[in-house]
Amino acid sequence: MKIFMRPNSFWQDQDFVVDNEWRANPDIVKIPIYETNYYEAYASKFLEVYFSCRATTEFKQSVQHEFDFYPIDGNYYRHLSTFMFGDTTVLTNPYQLRNTYQYFTFQDVTGNNINTYDHIFEIGGGAGDFAKFILRNGFKGEYSIIDIPSTFKVSKKNLKGYNVNFLNKLPAVIPKNSLLISTWGLSEIPLEERTVIQEDFKGGIIAYQQQIFGVDNAKYFKDWKGCRLNMPWVAWDGGSYFLSW
Template identity: 30%
Template sequence: TMYHQTDETEFNFLKSQPNWEWFKNAMINEVPVFYPEPYFAYRPTNSNTVHHAYHIAQLLKYTNININKLSTVFEFGGGYGNMCRLFFNLGFKGNYMIFDLPIFNELQKYYLLSLEMPVVSDSIEGMDKNNNIILMSDIKNILDDFCNKGLFIATWSISEVPIYFRKKIFKIIGNPDYFSLAYQNNFEEVDNVKYFKSFCAEKKNYLWHDFEIEHLKGNRYLIGEKIK
């Protein structure tokens, strides 16, 4: 999601969590280039960051994921890079790849470099073993290091591309340890509820949670953890 104006539902959920202080500190704005309007209930942050933190909180609720020990994140459609920023603020120490259109990769590069974050663009040259951000727009260049492990996250993105392209992406990533998807029930002519139900049925080696987002009618979460 590029930008979302959230209400109090998501913020109140975050406040109710035992790890609220962890989220609270990670959500503080540190952005020298974008100046989003402060969130009314917690002015050091903004509405979009609350929304992204809520996504992560749902992932934590339904899986045993440990962000501090996570090796990779593959984000399909990264907005301007705020989800990536939040993961690193929460203690992520692995490699993070954003797959997006070239124009959005440029926006993400500008935003993340302004925060002096470790962006290595679409090349592995100069990449350390860990703690890198790779921006990718060519499906042929997706790195094997981000396949069959880590987290695959896509919020209102993979559900907005044609079926043939979804198949390509899911074939490449294989079986990551975790899936975190948010999607609308229908997009253009595609019944996403039916599509993702079939998707889950094919991946039987996961524990799936597919449920409506109560305060965002017509939208759902799909969260999965590989059964080991």
């Protein structure tokens, strides 16, 4: 089974410099999903988890912003914010809020615990933030990111010290008990290269735009099974959906 992930030309043309902050890249900051807004849906899920019995020590540590992520410069500080509730102060950022939303929404709607999977394959891992979030919350299985070399410059630095495989394609045979993750990644790959078979994966976390780069993702994902949630706060590119199974 041929599963080679050739990205859209937008991503192929990027050459990210590790020594500069990923989100300060002039092309990256144009993408609305990298805005610093605290979307209400993300913040609500974050607060629900943080102040509940589900907020383990690992979770509270994972959402604290790590100051060694990227060089500290003027752009860096726009991504920090402080939540204060009585005597509780939480220093975090919009990306950790989104990680929290994706992680716990998947578990809430499917009833599945991410830590029970043996393998995770993430297509389009970006800077590696979601991978780090999952690993810091106790995942002990094999984690593989499928992406392109220019992006690996950033994610390898971000995930230094973590046991992660960096691949340019999925394996020909998907191991049993595998979870597929692709948040606005698979949906940006040209249609002719999308040979992913949903049934090969026991579970999945997919976020996709309805329309992007001239591709009709609504049609492509129409027959994929699972719980499909609208994400009205992600209104560009025809809107986005969160699909999990």
